[in-house]
Amino acid sequence: KAGVTQTPRYLIKTRGQQVTLSCSPISGHRSVSWYQQTPGQGLQFLFEYFSETQRNKGNFPGRFSGRQFSNSRSEMNVSTLELGDSALYLCASRQGDSYEQYFGPGTRLTVT
Amino acid sequence: AQKVTQAQTEISVVEKEDVTLDCVYETRDTTYYLFWYKQPPSGELVFLIRRNSFDEQNEISGRYSWNFQKSTSSFNFTITASQVVDSAVYFCALIVSGSARQLTFGSGTQLTVLP
Numbered sequence: 113k114a115g116v117t118q119t120p121r122y123l124i125k126t127r128g129q130q131v132t133l134s135c136s137p138i139s140g141h142r143s144v145s146w147y148q149q150t151p152g153q154g155l156q157f158l159f160e161y162f163s164e165t166q167r168n169k170g171n172f173p174g175r176f177s178g179r180q181f182s183n184s185r186s187e188m189n190v191s192t193l194e195l196g197d198s199a200l201y202l203c204a205s206r207q208g209d210s211y212e213q214y215f216g217p218g219t220r221l222t223v224t
Numbered sequence: 225a226q227k228v229t230q231a232q233t234e235i236s237v238v239e240k241e242d243v244t245l246d247c248v249y250e251t252r253d254t255t256y257y258l259f260w261y262k263q264p265p266s267g268e269l270v271f272l273i274r275r276n277s278f279d280e281q282n283e284i285s286g287r288y289s290w291n292f293q294k295s296t297s298s299f300n301f302t303i304t305a306s307q308v309v310d311s312a313v314y315f316c317a318l319i320v321s322g323s324a325r326q327l328t329f330g331s332g333t334q335l336t337v338l339p
Binding site for chain 1: 259271
């Protein structure tokens with residue numbers, strides 16, 4: 113089975129721009145979660161989607177949003193980018209009601 | 225609120241040494257799940273193990289073993305006969321029971337295994 117895939121792997125954006133990151137879960141997994149990893153704050157939960165519905169949201173400003181499509185693929189969007197948004201964005205998927213989450217390779221976003 | 229503490233920021237060992245990574249957690253929930261993930265330089269978090277709060281049996285998988293003690297709220301990870309390929313950042317994480325599957329991570333331990 114193919115693992116979780118994320119595109120793009122690397123991205124450089126300018127302050128004020130917006131960005132969209134994509135995540136394709138493992139086949140059969142209907143839940144997708146997003147996490148932000150920075151040297152200062154570590155790994156922080158952004159949001160979780162299940163069957164196209166947001167089930168849970170972390171403590172992030174409204175500039176961070178996401179959605180999930182009927183094929184379980186998910187996108188996250190960050191508007192009005194700030195320098196502090198530079199991070200590794202990790203996507204994870206899980207099967208059914210399982211507690212194990214399987215992570216993709218991440219998208220490294222640099223905001224200049 | 226949940227909290228996971230990994231007090232060891234960095235550990236260096238020489239190949240073939242045993243090494244233990246510490247993890248201490250805090251939660252008021254009685255049902256919860258503990259995890260260990262490995263993050264190599266490539267960045268992907270690799271799932272290693274899940275432990276349920278109601279199962280305190282220790283587990284061994286090859287060179288890896290985990291010691292779960294509810295009395296001390298600890299879930300420590302030992303690598304026996306370490307290898308250079310074990311070099312990575314290791315994260316301990318926690319999920320409490322419920323519909324949300326939100327992982328709370330520790331700050332990670334950078335393990336370097338020297339040849």
